[in-house]
Amino acid sequence: MAKRIYSLVIKDFTHLIRDWWVPAFMLFGGMLELLLTGWATSRPISNLPIMILDQDQTPASRELISALENTTTFSISHYAAAFDEIESELERGSINAAIIIPNNYGSEIAAQNGNPTIAAILNGAESTAAIVALRSIDGLTTDLGMGITIERLGLPEGALAGFIPSLRVWFNEALNEALYTTPAELGLMLEFTILIFAGLSFSREREMGTLEQLLVMPFSSLEIIAGKSIPVIIIGFVDFLLLGTIITLAFDVPIRGSVSLLLLLALIYILVELGKGLVISVSSRTQQQAFLIILLVGMVDFLFMGYAVPVESMPPILQTISHLIPAHHWLVILRGILLKGVGLETLWPNVMALIILGIVIGSISLVIVRRSLD
Secondary structure, X not given: OHHHHHHHHHHHHHHHHHOOHHHHHHHHHHHHHHHHHHHHHHOOOOOEEEEEEEOOOOHHHHHHHHHHHHOOOEEEEEEOOOHHHHHHHHHHOOOOEEEEEOOOHHHHHHXXXXXXXXXXXXXXXXXXHHHHHHHHXXXXXXXXXXHHHHHHHOOOOOOOOOOOOOOOOOOOOOOOOHHHHHHXXXXXXXXXXXXXXXXXXXXXXXXXXXXXXXXXXXXXHHHXXXXXXXXXXXXHHHHHHHHHHHHHHHHOOOOOOOHHHHHHHHHHHHHHHHHHHHHHHHHOXXXXXXXXXXXXXXXXXXHHOOOOOOHHHOOHXXXXXXXXXXXXXXXXXXXXXXXXXXXXXXXXXXXXXXXXXXXXXXXXXXXXXXXXXX
């Protein structure tokens, strides 16, 4: 049996070597996407183009403009002469924000009972940039308002300091977005790699007309399944090691927990996704059909795994569905070991859920694949 399984494994690796573009696309394509995602999310949002309509033209308005530049969040695109220019630039998407300083801004600041106001317009079509711009403008105007109040009351600086919480961030002290996105991207790329290699295994044989030849050979269905599964497991595990090395070296994602536990649970997760991929493979008539089904399954998992939207913010019924997605539990385990350094004493609910889902999916997969081969 071992020799027959070995011959099937060699046969599959020979197919992959001949069709080298498939493993090259998945392995190096996944690495490139991980690098691009980590690079994009690790850089703070800065130099957002902003347009200024200064109708006041006073030292007070110039001080406000200088304060906006000093935030480094904004880069003044140019100064507008009328509101129509702002509207035109916003519609074209050339700017992310605009500030309108009314002609009474300086006099309102100088007056003892004045009420200085400015108008801020944000490009909500780009919500991420708009949120960053809103926070920056809120912080700037709050500081300016506090300074005006202190000056009017004739109090020393800091006299109106209010409640200041003692804030401490755990697990991601710098609030680096890359530490959030790269483990999720790793989990997603690993899932797609396993599903594609497993999903194309039998569909490739069927499309090439070699599946019937394989079935008439002296191989049992279990031997065929094992021969098709072992290459996928090896490739998936190597891909996990490569992607894990990248996020650690390139983006300083820590490994605070047990490496051996992480590798063991990664192997379990690979086996779970392998079962899904084999079902897709025997159910597909062509490789293109298998690929399309894999994309559909992968996108559903992407929505419910907690990458795009935190599971805790979903409606209760969608949270229940997410607990049936193996990728969700894998992502919790991955972030827990990498960022939090926790072990089985904390992750056991997700580990048990992953094992149970693996047993259910694996059993159903084994029955469906054996029935299709027999």
